[in-house]
Structure formats: C-alpha cells, structure tokens
Amino acid sequence: MTAEHEAGGTFSLPDDGRCRVVIEQVTPEIDGGRFPAKRVIGQTVTVAADIFADGHDELAAELLFRHDTEESWRRLPMRPLGNDRWEATFTVERLGSWFFTVEGIVDHFATWVHDLEKSYLAGEELAVEWQIGATLVSEAIPRALAGDRPRLESLAGQLRQGDDEQGLAIAGSAELARLMACYRDWGLASRYEREPEILVERRPALFSTWYELFPRSARGDGDHGTFADCERLLPAIARMGFDVVYFPPIHPIGLTNRKGKNNSTIAEAEDPGSPWAIGAAVGGHTAVHRQLGTLDDFRHFVARARELGIEVALDIAFQCSPDHPYVRSNPEWFRWRPDGTVQYAENPPKKYQDVIPFDFETAAWQPLWDELLAVFRFWIAQGISLFRVDNPHTKPFAFWERTIRHLKREHPEAIFLSEAFTRPKVMYRLAKLGFSQSYTYFSWRNTRPELEEYLTELTRTDLREYFRPNFWPNTPDILPEFLQYGGRPAFAIRYLLAATLSASCGIYGPPYELFVNDAIPGREEYLDSEKYELKRWNWEAADTLRELIGRINRVRHDNPALQENGPIAFCRSDNDNVIGYLKMTDDRSNILLMVVSLDPFTPQQAEIGIPLDRLGVEEGHPFLVEGLLTGERHIWHRQRNQVRLDPATVPGRIFRLRPRLRREHDFDYFM
Amino acid sequence: MTAEHEAGGTFSLPDDGRCRVVIEQVTPEIDGGRFPAKRVIGQTVTVAADIFADGHDELAAELLFRHDTEESWRRLPMRPLGNDRWEATFTVERLGSWFFTVEGIVDHFATWVHDLEKSYLAGEELAVEWQIGATLVSEAIPRALAGDRPRLESLAGQLRQGDDEQGLAIAGSAELARLMACYRDWGLASRYEREPEILVERRPALFSTWYELFPRSARGDGDHGTFADCERLLPAIARMGFDVVYFPPIHPIGLTNRKGKNNSTIAEAEDPGSPWAIGAAVGGHTAVHRQLGTLDDFRHFVARARELGIEVALDIAFQCSPDHPYVRSNPEWFRWRPDGTVQYAENPPKKYQDVIPFDFETAAWQPLWDELLAVFRFWIAQGISLFRVDNPHTKPFAFWERTIRHLKREHPEAIFLSEAFTRPKVMYRLAKLGFSQSYTYFSWRNTRPELEEYLTELTRTDLREYFRPNFWPNTPDILPEFLQYGGRPAFAIRYLLAATLSASCGIYGPPYELFVNDAIPGREEYLDSEKYELKRWNWEAADTLRELIGRINRVRHDNPALQENGPIAFCRSDNDNVIGYLKMTDDRSNILLMVVSLDPFTPQQAEIGIPLDRLGVEEGHPFLVEGLLTGERHIWHRQRNQVRLDPATVPGRIFRLRPRLRREHDFDYFM
DSSP: OOGGGGTTSSSSOOSOTTOOEEEEEEESOBTTTTBOEEEETTOEEEEEEEEEESTTOOEEEEEEEEETTOSSOEEEEOEEEETTEEEEEEEOOSSEEEEEEEEEEEOHHHHHHHHHHHHHHTTOOOHHHHHHHHHHHHHHGGGSOGGGHHHHHHHHHHHHTTOHHHHHHHHTOHHHHHHHHHTOOOTTOEEOSOOOEEEEEOGGGTSEEEEEOOGGGOSSSSSOOOHHHHHHHHHHHHHTTOOEEEESOOSOBOOTTOOBGGGBSSOOTTOOOOTTSBOBTTBSTTSOOGGGOOHHHHHHHHHHHHHTTOEEEEEEOOEEOTTOHHHHHOGGGSOBOTTSOBOOEEETTEEETTOEEOOTTOTTHHHHHHHHHHHHHHHHHTTOOEEEEEOGGGSOHHHHHHHHHHHHHHOTTOEEEEEOOSOHHHHHHHHHHTOSEEOOSGGGOOSHHHHHHHHHHHHHSGGGGTOOBEEOSOBTTBOOHHHHHHHHHHHHHHHHHHHHHOSEEEEEHHHHHTTOOOBOTTSSSBTTOTTSSOOOOOTTOSSOSHHHHHHHHHHHHHOGGGGSOOOOEEOEESOTTEEEEEEEOTTSSSEEEEEEEOOSSSOEEEEEEOOGGGGTOOTTOOEEEEETTTOOEEEEOSSEEEEEEOTTSOSEEEEEEEOOOOOGGGTTTTO | OOHHHHTTSSSSOOSOTTOOEEEEEEESOBGGGTBOEEEETTOEEEEEEEEEESTTOOEEEEEEEEETTOSSOEEEEOEEEETTEEEEEEEOOSSEEEEEEEEEEEOHHHHHHHHHHHHHHTTOOOHHHHHHHHHHHHHHGGGSOGGGHHHHHHHHHHHHTTOHHHHHHHHTOHHHHHHHHHTOOOTTOEEOSOOOEEEEEOGGGTSEEEEEOOGGGOSSSSSOOOHHHHHHHHHHHHHTTOOEEEESOOSOBOOTTOOBGGGBSSOOTTOOOOTTSBOBTTBSTTSOOGGGOOHHHHHHHHHHHHHTTOEEEEEEOOEEOTTSHHHHHOGGGSOBOTTSOBOOEEETTEEETTOEEOOTTOTTHHHHHHHHHHHHHHHHHTTOOEEEEEOGGGSOHHHHHHHHHHHHHHOTTOEEEEEOOSOHHHHHHHHHHTOSEEOOSGGGOOSHHHHHHHHHHHHHSGGGGTOOBEEOSOBTTBOOHHHHHHHHHHHHHHHHHHHHHOSEEEEEHHHHHTTOOOBOTTSSSBTTOTTSSOOOOOTTOSSOSHHHHHHHHHHHHHOGGGGSOOOOEEOEESOTTEEEEEEEOTTSSSEEEEEEEOOSSSOEEEEEEOOGGGGTOOTTOOEEEEETTTOOEEEEOSSEEEEEEOTTSOSEEEEEEEOOOOOGGGTTTTO
16 A cells, blocks of 8 residues: 555545544536636635534534735634535735635534423423533633633622522523634634635636727728727717727738738738737837837826727737748747648648648757746736637647736736637536636527527536636637628627627627628638738718617616626527527626517517516516616516517517515505 | 746646647546456456547557556457547456556557558659658567568668559558558557555455354353354355355443343343443454354354355454453453543444443554554464454544555455445445445335435446445344334345345344334334344244245345445336336346335336347347246337336345347348
C-alpha cells in the first residue's frame, strides 16, 4: 500500500477520532474542486452541504469563507434544511478569488437541551440533568468574551441549584442558547477536506450587451473607415442601449494569400483582406492597421466610448498571416512541411489559406505561451479589459487556463468571451477553465422545444455555476436560415429572444438593424461578407430596428430579472408558435413574463399559463400587468391569459407582473 | 497565493504544455475519488471518460489498471462512443483493491490518415503528404519490437517513393494502422489526475441468501438450545437454499437490568435476557454464552455448516451490558454522569436499559478503536468472515472506515452487512466507507409505485456502484403491517419480491416460514419476541413456506440475472396490484420476467407489457416462456400478455424468456 493510497486517511488513524461529523456533497464545487464556480461582484454564494454525524446528537455547522487576500476565515452559521442538508449564503464584494469551506460539530449543549425536553415530557427525574447542564455552561466560560463571563457563571450557578422550574426556564431561554452558540467548542470540529474557489468578476462578465462593428466600414461612403469615424457612430450605438462595442482584429492585414470578396482566394488590388489574417511587415498582434489610425487614435476612441458608458472589446485571434513578423522572428512556432511550406489553418469545413496557425506542439511552447500572454498584457495596458477570443478551441486548454489565470491575477477586471462554436464538452471545458462568457448554440435554436430544452440545460444544471451564455442572433460568420427567410420580423423576434433569454447578448451591428439577409445560396453565410470587403451601411436609414432594439435594451437596463441567468420557468402555451417564460429576481421584486411569437409571417394568438403558485399568487387574485415594450396595462387574475402578437408591429411582449406579495394582513387587498 | 491554491497547476506552467488532451468526468468514481467503487470477483469494470483535445486531431486513449499488489499498469485501448466519451472494460479477478486511470494522446498518424483522405477526395496534390507520412512511420521504428522494424522501414520507404496509388493503399491498410497503434508515442500523453479505486470482494458480498436464527430456540422443546442443536437444523436450512446462517450475538448476557418478556424492564429468574445485552462477569465480545456451548462447539458448527455450503455470519454489536468486563477494566470508554451512573443506550424512540454504549468521544478513543478491531480479528481467527454489524450508524463513520479498511487489507475475504435503519445519507455513507451490504427500506415498500421508485434509485443511480442492498421482509425487530394482516400469501409475496428484486436477501427464520404474525398492537414488532425469551418453533410443521422458499432460492441459484443488481426494467401493468419487472444478464443469455401480485387476499389478473425492443425481439416473433416456479410453458409473441395470480397457490411467477437473439441469418426462424 503506497502512501498515495493512504492519502484519504482510510487505513491509518485520523488525527483525532473524536471528530464525528461528516461533510459531503458540498456545492458549488465544479469537478471535485478542480475548477472555480463563478460570480460577479455583489452576487451571493449559497453554499450547501450534507452534514451529519453518527447517532442522534444535535449538530452545528459554519461556513468559512475568505477573499484570496485575507489571512483568516470569516464565519457564518449554516442552517439545516432537512434531510441532513445545510446551507448558508455569503456575498462576494471584491474581485478575484474567494475560497470557502465548511465545519461541523456535535453541539453538546443543544443535544442536552433537546434530551432534557424529552425527559421532562416523559416525566423523568431531572436532578442529574442540572449538574450536566451546569457543567456544559461552565465549560463555555473560558471561551467567552470577558463581558459575557459573569452572566454565564450566574446561569451555570442557577442550573446547579437543581430547581426544575428554574432550570427548565434557563435551559430553554433564548439568552442561553445565544451565548452557548457564540462560545461553542470547535475543538472537535470536522472540516471539509477541500476549499472550493469562487472566481468573482466584474458585472459585465454576466450582464453585457454587445455591438459588433467593422471599423473599416464606419464611414458609409466606401472609403476606409477610421477610429475617428467610429467615434461619430458612438452616440447612435449608445442610444440603442449597447454597453460594449466589439471590433474584429484591428491589426495590419497580410498580403500573402490575401482573400478577395466572398472568400475568394484571389484578391484584387483594392481588396482590404480579412482582418483575421493578422500581421504584415509593419507589425502583428500589438500593432494597429494603418488605415484605421494610430494607437493614440484607438485610445482616444476608447476614452470617448467610456464617456458614453460603452466599453470597447477587442478580438484576440492567435493566428498569423504569412507576413506576420513572428514567421520570420520565430519560425519554430509554426509547423513546416517537408517541402518548406507552412501548414495553413483549417476549421473544417472552412479553410483559411490566408492564415497560418501556431504549432502548440513546438518544443518552444513556453516562449510562445509567454509571448501570447504579453499580447493580452499589451492591450490591457491600452485600457482594454474585454476580450472576445477567436476559436479558443483550436489552442490547448492548458494554455488558456494558465493565460487567463495569470491575467486574472494581475488584472481581475479582465473579461474573456469564448468564441468556440464546437462540441458541447469542449465549450464547457473552456468555460470551466476561465472564460467569463461563451458563444452558444442559440443561433440554431429556433423552435419552442429547442429553446426550452437548451435554456433548461443552461439555467437549471451545474452549467449555471460556470458557463455564462452570450446569445448572438447573428455574427459575421453566421446568418441563420431563420433570418434569411423571415425578414424584419425575424430580426425583431431573434433579438427579443436573445435579450431576454440570456443576461449577455450581442449583434453584429449595422446589417442586423438593417435586417440584411442576403446569404450565399444554401449556406448560413453572408453574401458579400464584410469579412472580405468594405460595406456602405446606411446609418441614416429610416426603416431600421434601432428604435425597437433601444426599447428592448432599456428594459434590460431597468429590470434586474434580465441581468442574471436565474432558472427560467417556461409557461404552458396552447400554440407552438408562441413561447412564454418567466424570469424573476430571487426576492421576487422584479418578475417578468416574456411572450414571443416564433412566427415571422402570421399573427399568432396563444393562451399562456402562468405558474401563479411560484409567484405566491392565488388564482383569482387580480394583479397588475404592464407591457414594458408597448406601454399597455392589464389586470389579470387567472393562470391562463390570451396574448396576441403581430409580426407587423412588435412580435413579442415583456410583461412586468406586479402581484401583491402575499402577506397575512393584506391578502384581501383586491377583493 | 498559497502553494495550496496553485496545486491545480492553474497559474504556473505545466510540466509540458504540449500535452493537449483533457480527461474528465471519469466513471466509476465516487465523490471525486474519496471512496472506492465496488465489485465482486469476476465482475467487470467499465471505465468511461470524456476525452478530447483542442482542434480537430484524432485521439487515442488507454485505460490503465492494476491490482494493488502489482507494480506496473496493465493497459487496454479505449474506444470512442461519440460525443467525446470513451470507454474500456476490464475484469477484476483478484480480491482487494484495484486502481485505474486513463491516458489520452493526440494520434498524429491517425490524424494524417484522416486528413489525407480528405485531401485525396478534394483532389489536392499529395506529394508532400507522402513525405509527412513516411516520417511518422520512421519515427515509430525505434519504439517498435525488433521483429516489426523491418516491415515499418519497408512501409516508410514505400511511402517516401511518393506514388499516390501505392501510398493510399499503405496509408489505409489495416496492417499499418495496427503497427502504428502498437507503437504510438505516449510521450505527450495526458494522464487523468486521479487513480480511482475499485474494491473487490467475494461473491457473497453481492449475492447471498441469509437465514437468521436464534440458536437458543434451536431445540423446540423449551429448553435452551445449543450449537449442537443448531447443527441438526442445518440440513433443513440447506434444503431451503440458504447459504448464510446468521446468529444474533452469542456472547454472555448481562444480569443487571436484564430485560424480561416483551421488553419488560423487570426480568423473571428464568428469563434469558436479550442477546444484545452483551457481556457478563465470565466474558464479553470474544466469549461464548455458556448455555450455547463452547468456542469449540461453535467452530464445530461452523465447520458442519461449511460442509453443507453454508457460511455462518455473526452479529457484531459494539455495546455492553453493565456487567461487561470492559466496564470495570476500561471505565474511561463509557460516559459517566455526575451522580456516578452511566448513560444507557437509546435509539429513539427505543430505550435499552440493559445496554450501555461506548463513549466514542473518550480521550482514550484510540485504545477503544484498537480493542474493537481486535474483536473482529478474534472472530475472523475462528473462521468467520461474514459480519452483520448492529447499528453502525451510532458509532463514528471514521471508526468504521478505519476498522473495515484495516480488516479488508488483512482479510480481503471479510464481508460486512450494515444494519443501519436510518436516514438515507447516513446509510449511503456507511456503504461508501466500506460496508459490503446494507439493510434497506424494503420492509416498508409495499405498493407498486413505492417499489418501482426505490428500486430505480438503487439500481439506476450512482448508488449501484457502492450500495449493495440486502432485502429482508422481516427481522426480529420488524414485523411489517403487510405481514401482520396478509397471512401466508403475504409472506410468500414478500419473500418472492425480496429474492428477485435484490441479489442479497434474508429472512428471520422460523417465524417467517411459519408465517407468525402476532404483533404488539399498533406496532410493527413481534408479540412475545424471541429477543427476550426462548421460543418453541415447530420444525416439523406441515403447513410452512419452506418448500416455496426452497423453490425460489433454487431459481436464484440457477439464474445469474438474479445474482446481480443490474438495472431493473419495470413493465407496464394495467393492474396496480400486479408488479412486473425484467432482470437480465449483460449478454442477455439469462432474461427473467417477474410478475408478482401485491394483494394477499384476492386473485388478480394483469396485462403485463414487455419491452421487447430491449430484448432485441420484434413484436410478432414468438418466443418460449418458462415458468420457473410453476413449470408452466407458453409461447408468447406480443408485447402484452395476460398473467393471472392466485394468493391461494403461488402469488407470483418467475418467467424465463428465451427469445432468439436477433442475428441476420436467422431472423425468420419462426416465420
């Protein structure tokens, strides 16, 4: 038997065999403590555990928690929930890593009180009990603060007198219970064997509204846009209620194998190339594309955005054009074929002839990791702390874990969005190892059962502890069929769903508001994609979704229920074309009912069933219902209510329900 | 940041950043590896894991496993199941602890073959591919056995010639695939971070049929029975098909506070006392009650039982009569009250005035633990390796874990049955920490939904990996209501259920076969319980359940499906009074359908739906059905079949289904 296999202490004697309490099934804990659970600042962590001991004694348990920088544990009593489950809640009020654990002990005083009560009710002789109780109280005195000692001495003395009536009053008193709970002997406490971590991030890690924009099309007149042009667009973006502007890569673009329009492998002289073909003779991942402006211009743009309440997110795509300076300075970071050519990148079925990937199996992996870490550091130094990471699933997991952990320790404000459209376990691993947010399958979830199943998985399983969705109805890479065929109402429907199903959401900007839906035939890709050419978006167009998007985003801003990914309750609906769901804050101060048509063509009507019992409302009690998008008001009093939705106007509703919270003295309020 | 929080390797660089494979969600693994999963000798362990890497490369994975005594790992290839899940199966052919882990690597050769195929189909130029492939093959040569090297050299040479047709044939050949799989480079493999344990026990830990007997009533004439009297009963017990005889404690019984008939606190002179009030002046836990015989007599009984294929199980009850020698020799092991009296035992609502518990919070806990360990060792030295442990949930979990682990290491043949009728988490923890088998809630699960829900929990959740049920329809402590009211058919029903729902089962003997059902009014306890008096059981009675029990036990003996706790499939039944369920071996060579009436009063008929698709049988294909208890035979060919059950005869059926396993060449066999 090796020492390793004795590690659990199963063969050898424990340090103290008198520690009788067992603590197991602690939550939140991801993969046996391998990964942290996530929170944003100000959120709560409810820790639960199975806590029990042999026999029938009363127990006490405490939650121990601390911020990484704190030397000692803070402690909170845990409360029993029944079936040996206990819980306590703490609030994380600082960025960075928090740790917690749990302690449990046999509570001899509470056990004595409990047994005393039984003996008294059974009419048994209590004389000895008073001596036992007095001893328990006396033993607490050395642990007590000086100010409480005289009182404990007095109570112990009174118990020792052995008068049943007086003893019962003292033993059952709230005062003695409180004092004994304060000064419990934790000497024989059992402590949970692990210290699970909670990673606390800024609020936008959870709640953020993204607007993706190619700065090179920011002019609208066909000339190459600049950061200064982008500044002029900021007020309109702010009016739409977005709080993040995200740029595709802003670095020099390679010339070798540059892509032409529509992903052509032959570029015309005026073709600007794909921004993801990063690097040219003038610089790579820390340089700025000359036609966009200077690094100073970029910083000016960032500052101007900040004035309008908008953060700027950059795209980090760890790949190179063949012209990237790394290719010459560090050829050992790439995979060379026997004919002296370099292997270009693929993300099947896509091929990127203008891009070469890093070879993460290079013997020089360590300098490579350090260099890429330095890229993040460079942009953080320019005031950026939101990063959309391109295809993280094609770089090693260990690389991301180390990189993000390092950056988070230096810059706990940094936030990382994972752009991994791949198999579920890969996406979830990236979330576990540190990505703050993740792209999702939302773009391909259109029907009621698809949406219900997916949101149930995201909000009602362990995923909720570490995988924060960011719902995008479109991206420069994805123009889903539903948007291709459904016209303007389809764009309204999909943004309404994204913005109310997930705390974070985003759109690939101008073409979304303008409901551009020209696709490459048979594909879910934009025709004449902005990835390969400058576009002339009409920022002055009258018929756009800007006003509706602005209304939806203001509702998001005003309603905390839309700023978290709490469990979504789906409602019964008698029409498969209409989906209904409830989101609410834990304290039920903000209860929203979304009803959205999934049909972009035809008006739909549905009877939506509201689980009134979950809201603490009795059937028949009227309550106020406000339509937050439409301004309408209703008094509802039934579980089932008719909603009619017309794609020609607003294809969905966000209702705020304002039930009277049931209290004894006012349950007849409306009667 | 402390070293402790860096333990996961999340901040610092890994040893080798080129190990790209991730391994997670490994099963079976109990509580993050804290406890072993269980098997009996000869069973298989199917290990599964999520295994994936960044990118789109092909992977390979191997299962590593070894017996505790083996220095090096044995290895088996794992196969992909889809959705990044892989598995492999090994057989445990020795008692004791086994360990396993998982390794995964990127398989560059398989990736090359895969990509080659795509390039070929896309009509791309392959010249460089042949050089890459040849290099991959050449690199395998130093890893190959000498005998395989020439062939690898030859294949590499042929690839290097660059002929597309020849190259494609070699690259796609089974021969090269096999050779390259044999000589993979595992240098950059990732290994799962834990080595989960499998605890392998003797077969009776899983499959055993228990008969509980108070030896003191073994004569039947009112005189105190002896081990010699018990020997005379063995043939009848063997004929009933039991393979375990379990005795309540056989130690000297205390006189102080001895219990009288029906748990009276006043004993008459002739009252024998409760066998669980262990210890008198003449000895304690390692002594034998004088009236039963000597230690030699006991060993003689054990030997005689073994001749008949019966093992003897002893009751280990760690508690003392006030007259136990420990009370004088080690008063520090008990809890003394301020008046000099000792605290007696309780197991609410029961009180045991004749029993005092050990104080496991004694400062002398270590000598106490060692002494109790020695009690087990003593009886193991007498040839006993089956122990029924009384109320383990009133002794510390850490005590049991250490005690059982120690004993298992010295005597891997030892088996422990936990008699903990308490809250579920407590029962399951005892199973996790080492008890081989456990009493259950079966005694109180009577209706179809109750049975279906409970068996689903036991056989279709993680519990299956560590909690082995032992179903008892009665015990000396429990005469359930159903038996009190249902008469002989109730006893038949409950044994039939116990014996077919759980691989291990048992009865508290003579009163069960004789369907004794006199209870204390309003309680589930025997009137005139054998716990407090000698009984005169009629071993010659004609009207008993012995013959039926024998038939049921022979069916258990002959049918492997009843010897495991594989997932039970419950059948549709149109009558709530009739329950139907399927058990089968993994290879489907033994498929049993049980149909049992839950009504002891009235004949019942039901249409039972058999999930033919699970059996690989098409509706309409006839198959043979044998009634194993009744000898009847049917040809069934539908999903739904009528079964009629009469409590006056046999209130249930065990059907063996013999469908033709579907093979392509014989699916028309019956047509």
